[in-house]
Amino acid sequence: MIDKVTQTINEIMDELKELSEYIYNNPELGYEEIKSSAAHIELLKKYGFNVEKGYMGMETAFRAEFDSGKEGPTIGYLAEYDALPEIGHGCGHNILGTTSTGAGITLSKFLDEIGGRVVVFGTPAEETSGGKVIMADNGAFNDIDVAMMTHPNHTHTKSGASLALQAIQFTFKGKSAHAAAHPEKGINALDGAINTFNNINALREHIKSTARIHGIIKDGGRAANIVPDLAIAQFYVRARTKTYLEELVEKVKNCANGAALASGTELEITNYEASYDNLVTNHTLSELYCSRLKDMGAEEINEPREGYGSLDMGNVSHVCPSIHPHFSISDEEIIAHTREFAQATIKNRAYKGMREAIGALVLTAIDVIKDDSLLKAVKKEFNNTKK
Template identity: 70%
Template sequence: MKEDIKNIIKDIKEELIELSEYIYKNPELGYEEYKACDVHERLLQEHGFKVEKEYMGMETAFRAVFDSGKEGPTVAYLSEYDALPDIGHGCGHNILGTTSTGAGIALSKFLKDLGGKVVVFGTPAEETSGGKVYMTDNGAFDDIDIALMAHPAEKHYKSGASLAMDAIEFVFRGRTAHAASNPDKGINALDAAINTFNNINAMREHIRTDARVHGIIKDGGRAANIVPDLAIAQFYTRATTKTYLKELSERVKNCARGASLAAGTELEIRNYEASYDNLITNSILSDIYVKHLRDMGVKDIQEPKESFGSLDAGNVSHVCPTIHPYFAISEKEIVAHTREFAEETIKPFAYSQMVKTIGALVWTGLDVIKDKQLLDSIKAEFTKVEP
């Protein structure tokens, strides 16, 4: 089996390198990834996938399906391809999306004999208001048996966890007045924003140590001699579980409500970006992937990254069994979200590890398709996990 997988990946390797490097040279921000989306779609079509473009109304999303025509599980790979402002593919989504699309193509070569389906999702805007959130909310993964992806990093890491995240905006509205002549006539919106921060800072002593609350004042007035009638504060709240995030976010909102009441302002509360759920790694699925990554020749696999970031793949993991491991793209220490990280994604070492990662992703999919009892155990674990 390993040699068959290696030979298939070898046959498509140059196409995958061309895909990754084209996207690297043409970085596009979230929901603007027209070129990246198009080249992914065309490559998948060339390999027999039926592609639904502008998936769920998103111009740079797609759903590509290879259906064997026989009964069997549906395996999904998640492709990302958005870049960062100014520094391009400093998060490596050029090679991430290529790895997922490559895995989908390679797995499809086995399905006519085995049955089942493979789906490759093009998921835009992971760096901002993640496309996977909208896709999950609208049922994209309801018929998926397992979802797989792997993210570039400085080393190989097992799939772990991420923080659930809410993006909350507070808009305080007061009344202007001359700050020296008639301060009593004004209602200071900036006071409400500042006291929101003070309330949150007092609350920090009484929240879980692995939770996070951080924010900015986006608008706080225009001139020191005018009482500000508008102030806008934006916060991210993060927690290890979706359940605790709901509690934490409500407490943060109460901090703003109290500050608004004290200052006499009106208050509007809204989410200014999509909320991300915490990533729940399916341990059985992860163990299979790690085993096959070793079979592909990777011996140094680290325990899950100790990360306090958030991923829109987390939302997928609440709907179907999911893993989100990391794979090495450099032989030296590098930091993500830098130009140096982007440069490493198109070097020979990165492509050598991409090939091994694709092999492990494909082999994991094959195991699930061939072994119904294995899939049953994966799903049994999924149903028992607390959100």
């Protein structure tokens, strides 16, 4: 089976390179990925996938399905293709999305024999407000048996963890006045924002060391001689689990409530971006993937990195068994979110890693489809995993 999968990948490799490099040369920000999503859709349609465009109300999202017509599990691959401002594909989503689409096309070639379905999800805006969050909230993954994706990196790395995240905005409203002539008639909204930072800094002594709170003052006034009547502070609050995140968010909100009370301002609390759940790796599925990655020629697979970032794949992992490993695109370490990282994604070395990753994703799916006891073990772990 390894030889058949490798041969199938090789047959479409030129088209996959073309897709990755087209998206690299046409970087688009989140929810603006018109050309990128269209390029994925065109290739998937060519290979017999039924595609729903504008999936779940997102113009640049899609759901592409290939159904064998025979009973069997449904495998989900998730494709990202949004870029970063100014530096383009510094996170490598051009090759990431291509890897998932390539895995979907390759797996479809075997489904008539083994049964089941494969679905490739086009998931926009991972870098900002997370299209997967909208999908997960609206049931997109409820009928998916396992979901997989893999992210470019300088080394092959096992699927690990990420932090749950809430993006909270505090809007303080006061009353303007001449800061020198009539300061007593003003209510300083900026004081509310600054006091919030001070309260949170005092809170840090009493939070778990793995949690993170970081923020900015987005709006703090326009002139030094006018008492600011509006101030806006934005924070990311992160934690390893949803449960602790919810507890910590309440404490952060109380910091702002206290600051508003002390400054005499009105306070409005909102979420300015989507909330991300923590990634729950399915280790049964992960170990299978790593074994198959070695079968594809990977010599070394590193242990997961400490997960201090946040991913919208986390939301998917709370709905169905999921993995989010990393695949190697370089022999030397390259820092993500840089132009150097973007350039590495279109070099021959990157395509070696992509070929290995596609093979591992496909062989893992074939194993899950063919071995019912393996799928049961994956789902048992999922059901027993504390979120």
